[in-house]
Amino acid sequence: MTLPLPPADESRLIEAARSGDLEAFNALIRRYQDRLYNLAYRIMGDHDSAADAVQEALIAAFRGIRSFRGGSFQAWLARIVTNACYDELRRRRRRPQASLEALFVVDQGPEAEWTLPPVEGPETYVENRELAELLHQALQSLPEDQRVVLVLADVEGYSYEEIAEILRVPVGTVKSRLSRARMRARDFLLAHRELLPGIRRPP
Template structure:
């Protein structure tokens, strides 16, 4: 797939080009979103939103970065927005339950298992993903893009629109925070 030609076809509104884009990038988008949200149903919804936004805004894509970098950036942004909305809904639900407005009890989601993790590592990975939920956004995104998606520091810097030094700092702090969080889970 020749990226400049694909971008040109997408910007001209060719449906077959969009199908090709989704086919080529659906796995990286879904895995990135899933790594951040840690909920399969939410990740499916957000991944769809990512491709809808790509379809709607491909005309503004200037080619200053790789297409994959742009997709990662949209996926990360959509994931974090989704998480913030969900967090606000949870806080509101707590207030509602405090005042007796709601009589349904909301439970924590079941244990999360990422499909890219080998079966023998599922228990350790579940603990790691649970600990990742406690990380600040920038650390969680950098860690997910590096350890789950395998992006280089430079690629992460481009996606997050920060310096490589910032990415190094985010990853360093993420590892420190994960060690503390995992030690507390034992």
């Protein structure tokens, strides 16, 4: 996992990027690109759409970096990626194809609730893939606004305030969407409780 840049170094690179320095911008993006891609992947549900959304978002970020007015640069990038995902979902207007790999990405923090137990043998491997498919279906079954909030909070580990900044909605809206998303995801998983042993259920 890439460590964040020291604030002074990040500020220096941001100022250089605001002056049109592409290398400085690329140095910033390298620190966050994996997390941004994982965010897009879990929202979109497939590799190609996630890659397209991130590419469009980074182009938009470079063109619009002069509009960055301080605060969390990572949250600013996440907002642009989230908006790019929303735009792509609006264009598609269909459910994304289920894909398993995103649920095997090991993260740190609150999102650990969604990670799978280690593979111990062939039977466990098959069970884990079934669980991964179920979890992915649970995420993809949510309405777009609830899915995005659940991914940002319980997978990516953003705070309520950061999510409110990313989505440009009140904190109360974030909390209500997250509560509904967790309840719907929980109901989906409990409807398939026979596949749940070995995994922690979302709250």
